[in-house]
Amino acid sequence: MRLRKSVAALFAAAVAPVLIATAGPAGATEDADTRTSPAVEAETQASDADRIETMIVGGRDATQDYPFIATLVRPDGSLGCSGSLVDENWVVTAAHCVYGGRADGSNLRVGSINGHEGGTVVDFTEIVIHPDYDDSEVTRIDMDIALLRLESPVPDAQPITLQARRPTDDQYGLLLGWGQQCAEPGGCGQADILQELDVLIDNRLGCESGFNSETELCHVAAAGTGPCYGDSGGPVLAERSGFTYLAGLTARMGYPGENGGSPWCGEGVTIATDVSAHYGWIQSHISA
Structure with missing residues (x-):
């Protein structure tokens, strides 16, 4: 099984503003509803971030079968x-x-x-x-x-394949889940069809909420997108030597909510359990 070939090309530009926004506890606040589906052959100068489909929060229906x-x-x-x-x-x-x-x-x-x-x-x-x-x-x-x-x-x-070696920093991955598709905690129901979301895995992104860099992974999606409530336990996939493997399990948001409340989804980094550590x-x- 191979991850989508377009992950790196699509995600590289899309994640750039998020890396800056997630330096603090909260993430970017760009309105995800303004985005449209990614073009296969873009003929305009619009950024990749503006071409990501809005539906996890900000994901897309699964583009292939995942037998695992x-x-x-x-x-x-x-x-x-x-x-x-x-x-x-x-x-x-x-x-x-x-x-x-x-x-x-x-x-x-x-x-x-x-x-x-x-x-x-x-x-x-x-x-x-x-x-x-x-x-x-x-x-x-x-x-x-x-x-x-x-x-x-x-x-x-x-x-799914397991590996004893963790992903390198600055590596692209793919997150899967059936969680709710709106940012507000409890604000909507879960997806019926499995959702995919491109992420960047990098433990230098500034995850908080008790993040342990020895046994957990920090990752981020494009502005206004991210895993949400109901996506817990879902896989974070990565590639090595042409093979897809299970890099992480979605665990919790990597940033706090306002006034001690539950964090809204898609506002920053996310923490996943590092499967290689276990x-x-x-x-x-x-x-x-």
Whole structure:
């Protein structure tokens, strides 16, 4: 599997104003509603940032199948957090998505970009939360990762590749999720079709909210766009030597909300759990 060839070309100019805006705790405030779909062969002098499609916040419907993608489906049929198939019997997601009975009664849909149909629906029989995760922390600092053991193997499984080496700074990636598509916390529902969003991964971007550069990744999207509530646990993909691998799991905003409230989406940097930092822990369970 390859990431879209246009990621670097499209995103390089689009992210430039965001890198400046995210030097402080809040991000850029450009109105995302003024953007239009990216042109394949641009014939104007408009910036790439003005050609990014507005719909995660500011993403686009999935442009390809992702056979490893997973979503928690609640008993009422609504979608929970996302995850990634890393073995025919295991899905990895964020710990805060399943901690303390939050996933009780849920099952998983694996391999469909439509959160409500297709793919394989399977129950999970065990939740393995990283032993150093502490949900009592207000910002859920660090080690936000969990594994779900599936009741039965996924037929014709195509797990996402894992690597023990983290992405380099200044590397482009692709974020996937079914989270809400408006910036205000709780202001709208989640997407039905999996959303994609181009991001720049770079731990020098100034993530806050208890960011740990040893075990987490900091990334940023174009101004006015970014992951949102409901995207937790979803994959951040990157490429190395022509192969796509699972670089991170969406964890939390990397900037505070106003007056102690929840941050609005698309206003700055985002924190993801660094999968490479937990490579050994993951392998110890899925290979047991």
